Amino acid sequence: MTRLAKVALVGLGSVSGVKAWGVLGHATVAYIAQNYVTSDTASWLRNLRVDQPRAQGVLGDTSDSYLANIASWADDYRETKAGKWSAPLHFIDAEDNPPSDCNVDYNRDCGNAGCSISAMANYTQRVGDGRLSDANVQEALKFLVHFVGDLTQPLHDEALERGGNEIEVTFDGYQDNLHADWDTYMPEKLVGGGELTDAKSWADTLVGEIQSGNLSSQAAGWIDGDDIGDVVTTATRWASDANAYVCSVVMPNGVAALQSGDLYPDYYNSAIGTVELQIAKGGYRLGNWLNMIYKASIAKRDLSGVLGESDDPTPDIGGHDFLPARRAPSRAQLARAAMGGSCCNARHNH
Ligand SMILES: *[C@@H]1O[C@H](CO)[C@@H](O)[C@H](O)[C@H]1NC(C)=O
Ligand SMILES: *[C@@H]1O[C@H](CO)[C@@H](O)[C@H](O)[C@H]1NC(C)=O
Numbered sequence: 001m002t003r004l005a006k007v008a009l010v011g012l013g014s015v016s017g018v019k020a021w022g023v024l025g026h027a028t029v030a031y032i033a034q035n036y037v038t039s040d041t042a043s044w045l046r047n048l049r050v051d052q053p054r055a056q057g058v059l060g061d062t063s064d065s066y067l068a069n070i071a072s073w074a075d076d077y078r079e080t081k082a083g084k085w086s087a088p089l090h091f092i093d094a095e096d097n098p099p100s101d102c103n104v105d106y107n108r109d110c111g112n113a114g115c116s117i118s119a120m121a122n123y124t125q126r127v128g129d130g131r132l133s134d135a136n137v138q139e140a141l142k143f144l145v146h147f148v149g150d151l152t153q154p155l156h157d158e159a160l161e162r163g164g165n166e167i168e169v170t171f172d173g174y175q176d177n178l179h180a181d182w183d184t185y186m187p188e189k190l191v192g193g194g195e196l197t198d199a200k201s202w203a204d205t206l207v208g209e210i211q212s213g214n215l216s217s218q219a220a221g222w223i224d225g226d227d228i229g230d231v232v233t234t235a236t237r238w239a240s241d242a243n244a245y246v247c248s249v250v251m252p253n254g255v256a257a258l259q260s261g262d263l264y265p266d267y268y269n270s271a272i273g274t275v276e277l278q279i280a281k282g283g284y285r286l287g288n289w290l291n292m293i294y295k296a297s298i299a300k301r302d303l304s305g306v307l308g309e310s311d312d313p314t315p316d317i318g319g320h321d322f323l324p325a326r327r328a329p330s331r332a333q334l335a336r337a338a339m340g341g342s343c344c345n346a347r348h349n350h
């Protein structure tokens with residue numbers, strides 16, 4: 001039975017689960033972040049504004065899943081006609097040379113249409129900008145919550161074979177591609193499902209590891225130097241960190257070695273700890289990032305009613321000043337463009 005057939009039997013919930021870090025991964029990142037936002041940040045995001053106590057917050061969602069509920073919106077949006085332009089923002093195609101050489105170079109790798117790193121800069125600016133409409137701020141938040149997750153998935157920081165989408169492999173008896181295994185099938189194998197309740201319990205486990213388990217000594221390092229005043233540098237560090245695993249964990253012996261047998265259980269066992277680590281990192285970073293945005297822009301606005309007068313020139317709200325200089329597209333970028341900016345088939349995209 002093909003993967004598709006299995007998905008069809010399981011139902012629609014699983015079809016939508018086959019997305020960048022699947023719904024499971026993104027929701028888990030979101031739940032972990034919810035654990036680390038301050039109560040002020042949470043109020044701003046959910047339903048209370050210090051300046052307008054009765055107004056709806058950015059999301060107008062008082063549930064316990066206010067970030068998890070929107071964590072995969074960006075994947076659904078880019079599948080729509082209106083949202084197609086945003087497909088390149090889900091990744092940065094590092095044109096390095098795994099497994100011998102892994103690295104990310106923002107000026108080399110971020111295409112003219114933008115990438116995950118420029119998107120982080122754009123939406124960090126927009127979510128904190130008091131001049132934008134509520135709808136624009138909400139859109140910015142939904143993108144941010146998603147892209148912090150995408151940046152931690154090693155194959156979202158790699159150009160080779162379009163981020164592994166074209167590396168056909170066998171996983172646990174199914175034919176699929178390496179990218180989809182990292183996004184969805186390895187996480188779901190670990191957790192046993194792809195629903196929000198699975199994400200919540202995985203998040204609780206990982207928060208436990210961060211608080212007092214085998215991740216507790218590392219967590220401070222994941223956000224060390226994070227600076228919302230220099231998003232490109234910060235997000236490039238996150239991308240480089242994840243990209244390094246392409247050489248060390250994702251394909252340490254090259255592509256052919258992944259295609260000589262079932263990736264389950266040996267490859268899975270070698271990789272799943274990195275999947276857990278990257279999801280934990282994404283959640284911890286996202287919580288901290290939202291707190292920093294709150295402190296730097298929202299808290300100040302609440303005190304003064306409006307953003308203080310400033311002599312600084314008005315920033316380019318379109319974010320175009322964050323993009324690297326325009327240049328002729330590389331071969332990897334042309335390959336992407338040929339696939340409509342996204343990737344391969346409708347289900348396992350990048
Ligand atoms: C942390 O330890 C648990 C067992 O307590 C293990 O299942 C998990 O894979 C470890 N996580 C990482 C990221 O090493
Ligand atoms: C910034 O976000 C806005 C709104 O989504 C979008 O129109 C614009 O193209 C983005 N700019 C960049 C450089 O990504």
Ligand SMILES: [Zn+2]
Nearest residue numbers: 020021183350
């Ligand atoms: Zn993906």
Ligand SMILES: [Zn+2]
Nearest residue numbers: 020075090150
């Ligand atoms: Zn994505």
